[in-house]
Amino acid sequence: MIIFADVTVKFDRFTALPAFSLHVEEGEFFTLLGPSGCGKSTALRALAGFVDLSAGDIHVAGKKITHQPSGKREVGMVFQNYALFPSMNVRENIAFGLRVQKLSKAETDRRVHEIAERVDLSRQQLDKQVSELSGGQQQRVAIARALVLRPKVLLLDEPLSNLDAKLRRQLRIQLKELQGQFGITTLYVTHDQDEALSMSDRIAVLNQGRIEQIGTPQEIYKHSATEFVCTFIGEVNRLSPALLGTFTTAGAVGLGIDAATYVRIENIKVVRPGAPHTGFAVPATVESHAYHGMHNVYHLRTEHDRLRAVLRGHDGWQPSDGERVDIVIDPASLLQYPASAGVLAAAGAEQ
Template sequence: MIRFDKVRVSFDGFTAIPELSLEVEKGEFFTLLGPSGCGKTTALRTLAGFVDPEGGDVYVDGQKVTDLPSDRRQIGMVFQNYALFPSMNVRENIAFGLRVRRTGKAERERLVADIARRVDLTEDQLNKNVTELSGGQQQRVAIARALVLEPKILLLDEPLSNLDAKLRQQLRGELKQLQADVGITTVYVTHDQDEALTMSDRIAVFNKGRIEQVGRPQEIYDRSATEFVCTFIGDSSALSPEFISELNRSGTADLDPSRRCYLRVEKPALTTTLPREPAAAGTISIRGTVSARNYHGLHSRYTVNAHGSELKVLIKETGHPGPQPGDTVHVSLNPAHVLQYQATA
């Protein structure tokens, strides 16, 4: 559906994207994820036609669109600040692109009413000024304005970043459901790992203008291809060479202590007594000392010092008192969950 073929983008001598080759399948909710300044928004704007690459080509449905103006690419875009017109009511905002196209009044009204129903905007809301709407409702207006033109592709540039945390959480599910209902190919830009993991069919992780890994959320999280992906996505503990050597000594693990090693915080288990037998085949128990405990309601986050490592362990709360700082504990883990990467100079 979408293909970047060796796309290169520079600004005033600075190379924002050295070379981007990427494919997005039809109907996917595809996320470009990475820290600020990594090139993800530049890639999105290049697809939209707002940025001209100095090399390579962009294809949509097999057609090269590199030299096509943005209004001929059949792409709808929702900006970070929504870019709604405060002097217009909701209905007028949604119909704006149709007016520019010189769509007839009857057809325009039909299309606006149809898309309003699909994004759950009421007749009463259509007649309100956009400044009277909540942040979530304004987002629906921005999406409706993009979808009413019946584009092939919907682009979303950090559309939830200006909302409070609770509303952001609520709208993730709504936005993903809306995309699934409409069935439109969607490219979503965010720096928020939770958004990417919970909403995406696939994710491309960007770093300094290059893609580090492309894959499904679970693959990105559990089998991070590079050290950058591992440390950027989710939370993990860096394991010392001494800790790795102890794993090798205590069981059947065959890990390389010279490589950089990490363990996701939810993978290990914590007990105050040495388990009589492993909870699962291949599990190894390592003794350590609790240095910190942080309570988060549904779970507590422990820091355990063991063999030169500060091991972070996420434990679900049961209502019973857990280990406290200074307590000796046993951390059980499966060495197969350890992620290893070649040390770089």
């Protein structure tokens, strides 16, 4: 459906996207995920026609659109700040693109009411000013304005980043449901890993303009292909060679002692000393813990490492600060990467 073929985008001497290639399937909710400055918004804007390519081509639905004006690409875009017109009411905002296309008033009104109903905007809200709406309602207006043009592709550039955490969680669900209802191919840009994991059919993780990994949320999280992906997605502990050595001494096989080795915090089990377990146990002391409602995050000190682990509130036993415990790790849950991998990734895991 969407193909980036060796797309390069340069701004003066800076290369934002070097030979970027990507294939998005029809009907997918596909997310570009990465830190600020990694090139994800540049890729989105290149597809929309807002930035020129230095090399490569972009195809949508089998047609090359590389040199087409943005208005003829059949692409709808929702911006981070929604870019709604404050001088127009909701109805006029949604109808703006249709009027540019010179549709009749009757057809414009029909399509505005149709799309408003589908995104759960009432007729009363259509006559309100944008400033009278909540953040979530403004987002629906921006989506309606994009979808009323019946684009082949919907582009969303960090559309939830200006909302509070509770509203973001609510709108993730609504946005995904809307996309499913319309069945429209959607390319979503975010730096928020929770958004990406909870909403996407597939994810591309970007780093400095290059794709580190493409996969389903489960593949990205459980089988991170690179050290960067491993440390960017979720929370991890980096294990020292000394701690790995205790595992090999205890009989673990296939571990690279000198490899950069990580374990996600939920894959460390905390048990009473000497309790039955499956995996390899290491004695530790609870240094501190932080309460998060449904779970606690424990900071633990072993002979060799300081580690973090999660205990759910319904797990029953919750150790106290200063208490001696065993931590249990299954070697199958470890993620290992070549020792020469970047120092920045390791630093990110320690934050």
